[in-house]
Amino acid sequence: MAPAGSGDATLLILGSLPGEASLKAQRYYAHPQNQFWRLLGHSIGEELDAIGYADRLDRLAARRIALWDVVGEASRSGSLDGAIRGATPNQLRDYAAKHTDLRAIAFNGKTAARIGRAALGDLAGVELIDLPSSSPAFTLSFAEKAKRWIELGPLAWQPEAATLGR
Template sequence: MEGAKRHFAPVVDDRTRVLILGSLPGEASLKAAQYYAHPQNGFWRLVGSVTGTDLAALPYEARLEALMAAGVGLWDVVASADRKGSLDAAIRNPEQADLHGLIAGLPELRAVAFNGGTAARIGRRILGGATGLTLIDLPSSSPAHTLPLSRKAESWAILADHLS
């Protein structure tokens, strides 16, 4: 897939306490029409360790239901962009997602977590003046970020503080 890519609809409801924002779905995710579909992406294992649910073992729709039941939402900071391949470094002409609009409809939201450096850089720029929210930068769940999964999990564990 080359050219313009678009984000998926947000996965949130009125129970969302932590919103995890990625940059833009990669090729495997776009092809499968599923968040974090690349088998080497550690997202489902990382967030599952936070929620205490083996999300990776569940069918996709059940993963999303379990995520929302735990108070976790998903979306991306980029609504659309030109990109060849899946790497964030290849994102060109990004259009920002309406994060303020989404956040305004989440009454229980306590924290916004950015999955990786690109999501943090763009998301913090969009949310610059947001008050009352904790903004958290996480190491990317992507296999392109070569930190061992166990080390990533240590950083991701902070999300549990905002879910209880």
């Protein structure tokens, strides 16, 4: 799937590879038990899980947040990251080079971090953040996951802050 959210991102959140529900719906984090929208919403102070998908992407764009995946092509039976075989990474370095306002890249889970960090290499000026997976297969409690995801809040551009100085 193509990157979604902001075209001028300051924060890029990378998953590993969309699961079956997401591929079928052509929407990021479409599985109803995936905690992604709830975790991200909690970290930026918005209830993203309570609004429609198009509105979610609009909110991400307003906050200069983009979504993508580290894997562009692979074979996998089912939706578990452990079943990914023959992964070819997306062109993450090219994305970072074209998005010069990018301040941070967050990896949603260990597989995304492992593949993404290898594909990106040394990326000067961009903070790399490993997060616990939002997947329901990763059984850490929401509260424990949220303790780590909350660090994305200050990295998300605040539209209201841009107008305060005017």
